[in-house]
Amino acid sequence: MLQIDCPWCGPRAESEFSCGGEGGIVRPPNSESLTDAEWGDYVFMRKNPKGVHHEQWRHASGCGRWFNVLRDTVSYRIHATWRIGEAMPDAEGQAAASRSNA
Amino acid sequence: MQKFSIWSLLRNSVSYHEGWQKQWRSPELKREYDVVVVGAGGHGLATAYYLAKEHGLRNVAVVERGWLGGGNTARNTTIVRSNYLWDEATQLYEKSMKLWEGLSQDLNYNVMFSQRGVMNLGHSLQDMRDIQRRVNANRLNGVDAEVLTPQQIQEMLPFINLNARYPVLGASLQRRAGVARHDAVAWGFARAADSYGVDILQNCEVHGIRRDGGAVTGLDTARGFIKAKKVAIVAAGHSSVLAEMAGIRLPLESHPLQALVSEPLKPIFPTVVMSNAIHAYISQSDKGDLVIGAGIDQYAGYGQRGSYHVIESTLQAIVELFPLFSRVRMNRQWGGIVDVSPDACPIIGLTPVKGLYINCGWGTGGFKATPGSGWAMAHTVAQDRPHPLNEAFSLDRFYNGHLIDEHGAAAVAH
Numbered sequence: 152m153l154q155i156d157c158p159w160c161g162p163r164a165e166s167e168f169s170c171g172g173e174g175g176i177v178r179p180p181n182s183e184s185l186t187d188a189e190w191g192d193y194v195f196m197r198k199n200p201k202g203v204h205h206e207q208w209r210h211a212s213g214c215g216r217w218f219n220v221l222r223d224t225v226s227y228r229i230h231a232t233w234r235i236g237e238a239m240p241d242a243e244g245q246a247a248a249s250r251s252n253a
Numbered sequence: 254m255q256k257f258s259i260w261s262l263l264r265n266s267v268s269y270h271e272g273w274q275k276q277w278r279s280p281e282l283k284r285e286y287d288v289v290v291v292g293a294g295g296h297g298l299a300t301a302y303y304l305a306k307e308h309g310l311r312n313v314a315v316v317e318r319g320w321l322g323g324g325n326t327a328r329n330t331t332i333v334r335s336n337y338l339w340d341e342a343t344q345l346y347e348k349s350m351k352l353w354e355g356l357s358q359d360l361n362y363n364v365m366f367s368q369r370g371v372m373n374l375g376h377s378l379q380d381m382r383d384i385q386r387r388v389n390a391n392r393l394n395g396v397d398a399e400v401l402t403p404q405q406i407q408e409m410l411p412f413i414n415l416n417a418r419y420p421v422l423g424a425s426l427q428r429r430a431g432v433a434r435h436d437a438v439a440w441g442f443a444r445a446a447d448s449y450g451v452d453i454l455q456n457c458e459v460h461g462i463r464r465d466g467g468a469v470t471g472l473d474t475a476r477g478f479i480k481a482k483k484v485a486i487v488a489a490g491h492s493s494v495l496a497e498m499a500g501i502r503l504p505l506e507s508h509p510l511q512a513l514v515s516e517p518l519k520p521i522f523p524t525v526v527m528s529n530a531i532h533a534y535i536s537q538s539d540k541g542d543l544v545i546g547a548g549i550d551q552y553a554g555y556g557q558r559g560s561y562h563v564i565e566s567t568l569q570a571i572v573e574l575f576p577l578f579s580r581v582r583m584n585r586q587w588g589g590i591v592d593v594s595p596d597a598c599p600i601i602g603l604t605p606v607k608g609l610y611i612n613c614g615w616g617t618g619g620f621k622a623t624p625g626s627g628w629a630m631a632h633t634v635a636q637d638r639p640h641p642l643n644e645a646f647s648l649d650r651f652y653n654g655h656l657i658d659e660h661g662a663a664a665v666a667h
Contacts, residue, residue: 152560152561152562153552153560165560165562166562169551170551170552170553172506172553173506187652187653188652190652191651191652192502195504195595195651196502196503196504196651197493197502197503197504197505197506198493199493199503199505199506199507199553200493200494201493201494201507204553206552206553222552224507224552224553224554224555224556225554225555225556226556227554227556
């Protein structure tokens with residue numbers, strides 16, 4: 152079981168959290184003028200990398216708030232967690248290298 | 254190819270079983286193929302087999318990162334059924350079921366297909382309504398299905414605890430469904446494909462997909478460049494990684510799905526029991542071990558391992574339903590990486606890159622589809638257009654909105 156550091160409550164067991172998939176996806180502001188391909192890409196297409204992944208998690212059985220997680224999908228190591236709206240922190244190692252596409 | 258029969262068994266038994274041939278070659282890689290299939294799992298090998306058998310293509314290779322049948326083919330819970338709700342899915346899985354019914358004869362290889370029935374339990378009024386709806390839909394599509402009362406379930410499984418924490422109110426039963434020996438399926442397809450001259454190249458990881466003017470030209474692999482007119486990606490959990498090499502985005506998330514087997518027991522469990530609501534499924538292999546499947550981990554992962562709390566919740570449900578298994582020891586546990594699509598249905602078809610085809614997104618239910626998936630994929634690759642059976646399963650559906658929402662029949666919540 153993972154231990155996840157909620158930015159409000161501190162480290163808690165994974166079973167208190169629910170994972171919301173890829174993080175950092177921005178809803179297109181001009182949704183009226185989007186093509187079907189652009190809209191499908193926003194709604195359905197996902198990065199799904201083998202390596203460091205920017206995810207959104209919710210502390211469902213705790214404070215109930217959403218936050219960002221930078222996690223490796225092979226080693227399951229969590230490089231960083233941070234609040235919604237804050238800048239992605241400088242995480243060491245591979246995390247920093249992958250920030251350009253995270 | 255040496256033919257397996259009772260006579261060949263007798264003949265070889267008198268010569269101390271020293272006369273058996275290798276079941277497939279380990280060929281040198283040719284520099285150019287008409288079709289290269291990426292992934293030597295069940296689906297990839299079936300694709301190669303039907304490309305050779307149904308479409309007459311002989312210059313075909315299957316490239317595999319590790320060893321043949323070492324991925325999800327060896328990691329599933331061997332269940333085969335076709336009781337899906339929507340017409341598109343039912344027809345695809347039923348095609349597969351019909352191929353299963355003749356597969357051992359067709360491949361001259363005993364895949365140990367056993368039609369012992371599959372039960373899907375209902376634990377609430379809404380579960381039972383969904384089950385009745387699905388059974389009616391199955392029958393309208395010519396698939397055998399029936400609704401069982403708790404008494405009928407008890408007759409088949411005298412030791413089931415119907416008054417569990419989530420009481421059993423009934424079940425659907427597909428009697429033609431059952432299990433097949435998963436390794437034998439990969440080996441049987443490999444042997445039969447090899448006999449048509451298909452090259453199976455193991456330890457041949459793909460590092461890149463080369464394109465020229467929007468058309469595929471070949472693959473960079475651990476064993477060098479392979480020129481190919483057509484490339485078929487049939488790589489289950491790693492589909493996103495391979496598609497990215499060709500600049501294609503997929504609507505997939507890869508999750509670990511766990512399963513476990515117990516120590517061998519004497520024959521006791523005559524069917525397959527699955528439950529959507531309490532997240533467990535169980536059958537007994539011909540070897541005697543209980544084969545138990547759990548749900549997927551909630552987060553994306555490529556680690557091919559799982560978490561203890563997932564095992565715990567699955568075993569809680571199993572022991573609640575079948576208290577007599579409470580002292581059975583579990584022998585092994587493993588995780589397979591399943592590529593889950595937003596509508597719980599696979600993607601089989603063309604891609605925006607000419608000559609590049611993809612077969613992925615089977616999620617938690619790919620094993621049952623192995624022959625049908627390979628059959629439809631072979632048609633798609635050989636004819637450069639989907640077969641009517643897999644037309645609805647194209648990547649386009651995520652842009653035009655024609656989704657096939659099969660979460661209800663997928664049997665594992667995801």
